[in-house]
Amino acid sequence: MAKYHITTRINGDDVEFLCAPEQTLLDVLRDDLRLTGSKEGCASGDCGACSVTIDGRLVCSCLVLAAEVGGQEIETIEGMADGDRLHPLQQKFLDFAALQCGVCTPGFLIAAKALLDRNSNPSETEVRYWLAGNLCRCTGYDKIVRAVLDTAADMRD
Amino acid sequence: MTDSNKTPSGNGTGNGKDYKWVGTRAVRPDGVDKVTGRAKFGADLHLPNMLVGKVLRSPHAHAHIRSIDTSAAEALSGVKAVITRDDFSDQPKGAVQPAGEMTINYRDMVRNVMAREKALYEGHAIAAVAAVDARIAAKALSLIKVDFEVLPHVIDPVAAMESGAPIIQEDLMTEGMEQSPGAMTNIAKRVEFGHGDVAVGFAEADVVIEREFTTQPVHQAYIEPHACVASMTEDGQGELWLSTQGHYVARGHCATLLGLDVSKLRVQASEIGGGFGGKTVVYLEPLALALSRKACQPVKMAMTREEVFRATGPTSGAHLWVKVGATNDGRITAADAVLKYQAGAFPGSPVAQGAQCAFAPYELNHVRTIGYDILVNRAKVAAYRAPGAPIAEYATESVMDEIAGVIGMDPLEFRLKNAPKQGSQSSYGPKFPVIGCIETLEAARDHDHYQSPLKAGQGRGVATGYWFNIGGQTSATLNLSEDGSVALVLGTVDVGGTRASLSMMAAEELGIDLDKVRPMIGDTSALGYNMLTGGSRVTFAGGIAVVGAAQDLIGTLKDRAAKFWDIPVDDVEWAEGEARATNGYTDNMQPLSLQEIAKDMAKTGGPIVGAHSINAQGAGPSFGTHVVDVDVDRETGRVWVTRYTVVQDAGKAIHPSYVEGQYQGGAVQGIGWALNEEYIYDDKGRLENAGFLDYRVPVCSDVPMIDTVIVEVANPTHPYGVRGVGETPIVPPMAAISNALANALGIRFTDLPMSPPRVLAAIKAANGDATTAS
Numbered sequence: 001m002a003k004y005h006i007t008t009r010i011n012g013d014d015v016e017f018l019c020a021p022e023q024t025l026l027d028v029l030r031d032d033l034r035l036t037g038s039k040e041g042c043a044s045g046d047c048g049a050c051s052v053t054i055d056g057r058l059v060c061s062c063l064v065l066a067a068e069v070g071g072q073e074i075e076t077i078e079g080m081a082d083g084d085r086l087h088p089l090q091q092k093f094l095d096f097a098a099l100q101c102g103v104c105t106p107g108f109l110i111a112a113k114a115l116l117d118r119n120s121n122p123s124e125t126e127v128r129y130w131l132a133g134n135l136c137r138c139t140g141y142d143k144i145v146r147a148v149l150d151t152a153a154d155m156r157d
Numbered sequence: 158m159t160d161s162n163k164t165p166s167g168n169g170t171g172n173g174k175d176y177k178w179v180g181t182r183a184v185r186p187d188g189v190d191k192v193t194g195r196a197k198f199g200a201d202l203h204l205p206n207m208l209v210g211k212v213l214r215s216p217h218a219h220a221h222i223r224s225i226d227t228s229a230a231e232a233l234s235g236v237k238a239v240i241t242r243d244d245f246s247d248q249p250k251g252a253v254q255p256a257g258e259m260t261i262n263y264r265d266m267v268r269n270v271m272a273r274e275k276a277l278y279e280g281h282a283i284a285a286v287a288a289v290d291a292r293i294a295a296k297a298l299s300l301i302k303v304d305f306e307v308l309p310h311v312i313d314p315v316a317a318m319e320s321g322a323p324i325i326q327e328d329l330m331t332e333g334m335e336q337s338p339g340a341m342t343n344i345a346k347r348v349e350f351g352h353g354d355v356a357v358g359f360a361e362a363d364v365v366i367e368r369e370f371t372t373q374p375v376h377q378a379y380i381e382p383h384a385c386v387a388s389m390t391e392d393g394q395g396e397l398w399l400s401t402q403g404h405y406v407a408r409g410h411c412a413t414l415l416g417l418d419v420s421k422l423r424v425q426a427s428e429i430g431g432g433f434g435g436k437t438v439v440y441l442e443p444l445a446l447a448l449s450r451k452a453c454q455p456v457k458m459a460m461t462r463e464e465v466f467r468a469t470g471p472t473s474g475a476h477l478w479v480k481v482g483a484t485n486d487g488r489i490t491a492a493d494a495v496l497k498y499q500a501g502a503f504p505g506s507p508v509a510q511g512a513q514c515a516f517a518p519y520e521l522n523h524v525r526t527i528g529y530d531i532l533v534n535r536a537k538v539a540a541y542r543a544p545g546a547p548i549a550e551y552a553t554e555s556v557m558d559e560i561a562g563v564i565g566m567d568p569l570e571f572r573l574k575n576a577p578k579q580g581s582q583s584s585y586g587p588k589f590p591v592i593g594c595i596e597t598l599e600a601a602r603d604h605d606h607y608q609s610p611l612k613a614g615q616g617r618g619v620a621t622g623y624w625f626n627i628g629g630q631t632s633a634t635l636n637l638s639e640d641g642s643v644a645l646v647l648g649t650v651d652v653g654g655t656r657a658s659l660s661m662m663a664a665e666e667l668g669i670d671l672d673k674v675r676p677m678i679g680d681t682s683a684l685g686y687n688m689l690t691g692g693s694r695v696t697f698a699g700g701i702a703v704v705g706a707a708q709d710l711i712g713t714l715k716d717r718a719a720k721f722w723d724i725p726v727d728d729v730e731w732a733e734g735e736a737r738a739t740n741g742y743t744d745n746m747q748p749l750s751l752q753e754i755a756k757d758m759a760k761t762g763g764p765i766v767g768a769h770s771i772n773a774q775g776a777g778p779s780f781g782t783h784v785v786d787v788d789v790d791r792e793t794g795r796v797w798v799t800r801y802t803v804v805q806d807a808g809k810a811i812h813p814s815y816v817e818g819q820y821q822g823g824a825v826q827g828i829g830w831a832l833n834e835e836y837i838y839d840d841k842g843r844l845e846n847a848g849f850l851d852y853r854v855p856v857c858s859d860v861p862m863i864d865t866v867i868v869e870v871a872n873p874t875h876p877y878g879v880r881g882v883g884e885t886p887i888v889p890p891m892a893a894i895s896n897a898l899a900n901a902l903g904i905r906f907t908d909l910p911m912s913p914p915r916v917l918a919a920i921k922a923a924n925g926d927a928t929t930a931s
Contacts, residue, residue: 037194
């Protein structure tokens, strides 16, 4: 079966790939581009472990066909730190022990960054509803929510 | 080999010592990898020439497999191997081995990983293929022809116990029970615990309450599906990479099922994306190895979420009967329970553990618990966090709450009046060692949460939970590098911060900076045997192993210093990361730091290594008490948890943040168990909600912050006083929430989950509406 030739940008770099029509963006990120930081937890858009942004919009990459992303700007967890400087959210997740197993963490960080890009002063309720599409089975969410709220406060200062 | 100076006093507040690292909130050593996407989980490994493996699963809950025709699949271009039951030798009968908190029967295991005579549940593996890509593997599965003879099935445990029920294992004999010759049964085991005479105890009671409860199976629901990469070579050696709680245990299972020498398999645990007990067993791994053995290429297999729900875990659903008697002044006179747990299609529900824990938070003169392990046409249950205890204690703690209410006593005072302490005979036999049940109850009672007023319409509930915790076989090695930094090699999978807690104990013992200790999880060739991560054992048993390895290392360091100074080793002490001469030698000799000894180790005798291997005993049992407030939407039946406090005895919190994390995570899993999670089957025994949309685990907006109180009643058998902390937090939530609902609505629920339709029906029934509560 013929493959699609896609040209796009991922984490600021021009990227080209070939994909089958049924391949999702997550499939291509993980299996072809070896960007395995985005995780497959459900493949149905329910867990958020594969969260990325496309042109700034938060999406589950398991629900996006790879063939759709030509000419767009994709950001994944691999592009979140700036060189050797962690993003403030990444550092705060470490300082607050906001992860246990860590498999949901890339998705939470991408989703939380998308929130703070839009709303620099979210309430706890706003954080909780924004992150309701990201499942964490280890932490009970407490330390994640605190880390996001505290990062927002730091970034406002 | 442990330093007796570090043995805590057990004075109720840890050991009261000031430590440099233990008890701090250091950043975990594996943290950066996990916030940057670098950390490699089960499905993140890619090997050259790697194939993709997929599994064909039974669409039927119960069926004879007359034949399997794989010829068309094998003929498909790109297919490199196809396996069925014929690729696994049968295992001898009756070989049962203990493994962590569960037991392993290889005759069952070989049938669970690949169906033999019958498909025993929907999702049971029938065949597997390895192909050059996922699309071809999926096509190959569709070409496999299976001739099934569909049989009647049974899903409910009570129905499965009735005569005339469909029989799941025709040769099953009931353990612990008389059985007439030739009779067939689904009852795999009967257990009984207790002491005294409950009839005598009930005769002494002023109030007796007797209730029946049901719970549904719930899945561990780790976010990372099972995944592995297997690579077998032509000479019969193999490597396995997998997401597991125990790579040594997985190695043993796989070697047994494939007929390999254990040491021919080198197994590396990936980072694990949650397990909670569900990754203590093997599913895909023997299949991947068998496919790789046929294809002589690496094979990667990963489950879909749907496969995880249909074919792995969960823990048991159950039918429970509880009867408790008490005097009007709040003394429990007798407690009795009958627990019927679903095992799934093979024996092995955690009913014995449930029966042991059921009344453990009470000191009782007359107590009995009886448990039944019952086969049904569902996936074989796997361990889930304190396996068995949450189910039993949900029922018993509900009845305790009700009886306290009837006699007009505060539920925490009622528990305090009946609480066990050191030396009390537990409800399941042994006398308790040092425990913190009373301290935990008092801390809950005195907490601001319990003392604060409720808002109108809300209810408050409490419940106490108990879990044993375990020790077990553990090895650790400290390899000193030439610059004085130390590599800590561990064989226990890190599910939530144990590389941090074990490194902290190593740094504390050695007297060096934490960032000079680099922990890593070795593969199965790197260390002696390590039991799996489970039973809340790693910081306890791993801590003893690491402290022992550090003391071994210090012994060698002191030897080297003695050699350097040419004085007796008895005149050398180790403190604050350096060797110091004592007994009059002090004046002429400057202390030798770890770095200095390391730099010159070639001259003083060569490489310096500290190692310790143990079978850790004396795990500290732990108690927790939870306080929860709920609000109920009277129009929809939706229950909102508005405030939640976990109080639990940790013995000693090595890393308080990750102890709190265990408390919070367990509580929220419990909230899901109480309010949402359940397996729903259609009339053909097929699971109807095999996905996260319909099997609804708590999301961020469902829950409040979870307050925690870490009580520290030191465990005297651990050098820092550690008890396990990971499992007890999931024991109290279901009863605590049910008790809070009873307080809010005046309605006592006896069936889990307390989902909106069930709560709404109960509210309507209580208001005289025709609809009745189920």
